[in-house]
Amino acid sequence: MANNEMINRLRDLFESALDPIWVHDLDGNIILVNKAAAECTGRTIEETLKINVKYILAPESLKLAQDIRYRLLQYEAIDTPYEQKIVRKDGGHAIFMVRTNILYSDGKPVAFQNIARDVTETKRMMENLHYYLRQITRAQEDERNRISHELHDSTAQKLIASGHRLESIINKYKFSRQEKTELWSLHGQIREILNEVRAYSRELRPSIIDHLGLIPALEWVTDALKTEYKIETSLKISGERCRLTQEAELLLFRIVQEALRNIGKHAHATFADVNITFGEKDINITINDNGKGFNMPDNLGELPYGGKLGLIGMQERAQLLGGTLNIYTTPGRGTTIAVKVPLYTLPDDKRDNDSDDTGHQDSQHK
Numbered sequence: 001m002a003n004n005e006m007i008n009r010l011r012d013l014f015e016s017a018l019d020p021i022w023v024h025d026l027d028g029n030i031i032l033v034n035k036a037a038a039e040c041t042g043r044t045i046e047e048t049l050k051i052n053v054k055y056i057l058a059p060e061s062l063k064l065a066q067d068i069r070y071r072l073l074q075y076e077a078i079d080t081p082y083e084q085k086i087v088r089k090d091g092g093h094a095i096f097m098v099r100t101n102i103l104y105s106d107g108k109p110v111a112f113q114n115i116a117r118d119v120t121e122t123k124r125m126m127e128n129l130h131y132y133l134r135q136i137t138r139a140q141e142d143e144r145n146r147i148s149h150e151l152h153d154s155t156a157q158k159l160i161a162s163g164h165r166l167e168s169i170i171n172k173y174k175f176s177r178q179e180k181t182e183l184w185s186l187h188g189q190i191r192e193i194l195n196e197v198r199a200y201s202r203e204l205r206p207s208i209i210d211h212l213g214l215i216p217a218l219e220w221v222t223d224a225l226k227t228e229y230k231i232e233t234s235l236k237i238s239g240e241r242c243r244l245t246q247e248a249e250l251l252l253f254r255i256v257q258e259a260l261r262n263i264g265k266h267a268h269a270t271f272a273d274v275n276i277t278f279g280e281k282d283i284n285i286t287i288n289d290n291g292k293g294f295n296m297p298d299n300l301g302e303l304p305y306g307g308k309l310g311l312i313g314m315q316e317r318a319q320l321l322g323g324t325l326n327i328y329t330t331p332g333r334g335t336t337i338a339v340k341v342p343l344y345t346l347p348d349d350k351r352d353n354d355s356d357d358t359g360h361q362d363s364q365h366k
Ligand SMILES: Nc1ncnc2c1ncn2[C@@H]1O[C@H](COP(=O)(O)OP(=O)(O)O)[C@@H](O)[C@H]1O
Pocket: 262, 263, 265, 266, 267, 289, 291, 292, 293, 294, 303, 307, 308, 309, 310, 311, 312, 335
């Protein structure tokens, strides 16, 4: 192919590319721009060619762009693509994911070439999704709270009253020995149902988290695993403890609760431990077991199709808090769930959570 023909084809490719591409000199003056890039900024190609990138980047993005250009010139590695907020001519914004390279002439850097993807719509959709997810999670917690209180305040109270009434009937009237045995057995059943109702109520919303906070609630749920599944458990806390917002504490509690429930249900473990580290900027929680492990699907998103909502729910809760959740598991070698959440969810009135007087007795709806 002749050189000229090759250049024309490359120009066609550049001009018709759906992704925004532009080149600017070392001072930021745009010297080459394709239609997609110009359109995203709400300008024509001619208008875009007259300006400096500082007029199309939001202030925080300009700072990042300058930093990236500096680091590229120093041959430093940068994380790409990186996010940039573009200011449109009409004042609106677009979000680009950008990859930047240096262009050289005679071995000297002369310009920066940028290839971007307009992710404005995708980002908006993700934000909407997060918003709905947060609302759904809140609604679910509210509903659990309502049912938990209903069970505790109404159903359980009625069962207690029925037990008392039966007891006074047994004591008041004359019954044969066998009748009495039957009636006491019925009384025993009422007590059993009462205990189950209380356990459901506690499981739905342990009031300990509302009254005493995350750590006592985690002590309670870790102990419960020991009692219920006979698995040796331990809870270790390091770093300077602090309280998080009520929502953050509840979400973290739900993550650990589900991880422990999975250990009880699936792991066949003999040991499980929960480690919590309060760092300066984030809180790290790991939940380990020495159980049978499992084969992780390539994508956690596949699990809900099989009716499995636990792991994906844990990950979504971590993301709602601006954090991450990683799962490390090998068949036969146990499982570790690692959660990292930034501490900016801290309330203004950060209270010290003194471990010594919190205890971990269940204070369900007292
Ligand atoms: N700690 C664990 N040990 C072994 N297998 C686990 C563990 N946690 C999760 N799993 C596996 O991952 C699957 C998905 O878990 P999850 O999403 O919580 O759904 P569910 O608990 O309803 O099955 C489980 O069915 C189980 O096979």
